[in-house]
Amino acid sequence: MFFRRIVTKRNGKEYTYLKLIESYRENGKVRQRVIANLGNIDHIDPEKVNTLITSLNKLADPDMPELDLSRKTYPMKEQRHPRMQITNLDKLWQKLGMSDFLSRTLDEKKYGSMPSLIKTMVFQKLLFPQENRPIALSYKNISLPELHNCSLGENDFYQATICLAKYQEQLENHLFVTLHRQLNNSSLLYVTSLQGEYVGYKCDINNTGTAYQVQPYHQPLQLLVTAVPPGIPINCSIKNSPFATEDISANQKNLAKRLGINLCMVSGDSNHVPLLPPNFPxxxxxxxxxxxxxxxxxxxxxxxxxxxxxxxxxxxxxxxxxxxxxxxxxxxxxNTKSDQALEKTLARAVRDLDKIRSSVRQQRLRREKTITNQIIKTLKKHECENYFNYRLNLKKQDIHINRNEEVIQKLKTLNxxxxxxxxLKDLPALEIINAYKQWGTIKNYLQLITDPVKIPIVHPLIDTPQCKDYITGQALINLISCTLEVLVGQKD
Known part of the structure; x- marks a missing residue:
């Protein structure tokens, strides 16, 4: 890392800004990215720069003390009882060949216990989904034999997450070969484009380098998820902007070259589907x-x-x-879920309309125009303008309200x-329906990516979110968890 002075001219005056730059290697080339934007050099607080350097050193040097997790101020929730049996989950993990794959890909001499750390993060999402503590504080609940007597910090899990992202393509190959052999010999893989969200953490630091005012921040993401029929995800790519036609075509060519299989785009929202190449399934x-x-x-x-x-x-x-x-x-x-949701909306509207009726009966509301406006406003608030008929009787100081059952039943049918x-002309209708249903499952599971390590970025000294590899690694941990979740359901 190094500091860089940026000089700009505006209205005949020179302004000097200071940025902290990091060099990294990508595709064999050395590139640079901004780690922290420290602002106008004339307004920089030297003490704050020192605390930033101290905190960065703590991440880079394992021998330095960890950030004091006990002093973080975000609410922490502990989940004591696992959601499923760890032995059953471990059997599926072995059946999926994940231990062998990670041990083979992440050599112990170079990567140490990283395969076990990745397994721990996946298992925590499945066993303790309500756990809100950083995984460095909660991983012992999982009781993996591989980590017995190990003392792990958040930086260990941070590095393991980044490491997983670097082997994304190898993970996809492994999951495809394993699942394709175990489940079916379909000539298609499904791909879907999702609007997602990353939930990370930001903080400030005091003069001793301790994090405080830790709070979540939300970053919108675009996800491109590839799945094996009947809907088991094997890969997940992320971007800050929507995926374009070129992205889909490149993904198609890559898969056809590596795996000898074609893609089929599945979507439940036509507004967020990339423009597909002609005749794309x-x-x-x-x-x-x-x-x-x-x-x-x-x-x-x-x-x-x-x-x-x-x-x-x-x-x-x-x-x-x-x-x-x-x-x-x-x-x-x-009584489907859509019926229940509609009835709840109608019930809320009725409660508000009853309040207006009560005010009319008690003569707190007397003018016809005022009463009518309040009724219209209430129906509009609940988006129920067409679902009720009402008649105002000022002589009897009452309002007669009736449900428009014909319109309501039509809406229920539509929902x-x-x-x-x-x-797809030859694929059976049931396979097409199941592919669409699984799209909903994948969307619900993968569109929200939360940081299990909870290493906060320093705000406002830093003007960029967590690095892409870190977020990608967390997306892949989500993906492996979703894959195991689907397999558990199939087993049951």
Whole structure:
């Protein structure tokens, strides 16, 4: 690391700024990045610069004392009981070949106990998902024999996370070969683009170099996740900006070259799908406003011809046309989650409308215009303008409110209906439906990346977030956890 003076001219005056620069190697070339922007050199507090240097040294030199975790001020929550049996999880870990892969890839002479540290971080996400303490304080709850009598600090886990990111492609190869052999011989891999979020930590430091005012910060991310059918993730790439067509094409060519397999884009949100190359295999859900493009009349839509049911819970109609194929799915179950969510919204609206009715009956509200405006405002607040009919009777000081059941039932039907558009002509409808369902599982599991190590960046001295390798490593830990979670579910 070294300091660099930056001189700028503005309005005839010179301004000198000081930045802390780090050199690193990427693809065989030496590059540089800004570690800290210290601002105008005339306004720098020398004491604050010294404390920054002290803190950076603590990360770089293992012999220096760790940051005092006990003094960090963010709320810490301990989870005492594991969510599943560690022995069952360990059997899956071995079946997936992760111990052999990590030991083979991260040679012990060079990387020491890093394979065990990666395993610990994965297991903590699965066994103790509510644990909020830094993993350096909580890893002993997992009781891995490999780490018995080991004394580990946050820097050990930090370096292991960065190390994992450097072997991302090897991890993808290993998971693909293992899962492809164990599960199926599909000629497709699924890929999905997600809007995600990284939750890291920032802090200030006092004159002794101790972190304080530690608090989370949120950084939006774009994720590109690759999965083996029926939806087990094997790779996850991250960017700060949306993935472009070139990214998808490059990923396709890379996989075709390394693994001899093609990609299929799966998405539940057409607004965030990159513009795909022509004829690129894809599965996407249509928003309700686009249901009109389905090439079938409404009278024929719900006929049983070309339709079938799955376990008496899902009604499916497969409509194949020359270029595109539409698969209409309708949930037949009673009281679905979408029904429950709508009823909760309607109940909240009714409670607020009852308050207005009570005010009218008690003559706290008398003017018709005022009462009407309050009703309209309440219905708009809950987005229920079309779901209620109301009639005002000022003579009896009352409001009659009724649910518009016809409109409500139509909305429930719409919420229970999913329309998938695809250009895959030969893939069975159920495989397409399952691929879409697994997209939702992957999204829920991977779109939020939280820092288990909880090493805070120094704020406001530093103007950049955690390095990309660190965030990528955490995304891969999430991914391995998700893979094991899906396999546990399949085993059950």
């Amino acid at each position: 894809s599965i996407k859900s249509l928003p309700p406003e686009e249901f009109g493009i389905i090439p079938v009349s409404s009278a024929d839509l719900w006929q049983d011809r070309d339709a079938f049911t799955v376990d008496n819970t899902l009604w499916v109609k497969d409509i194949g046309k020359s270029k595109k194929r539409y698969i209409i799915c309708h949930d037949l179950r009673a 229970r209906t999913t329309v998938l558009e695809t250009n």
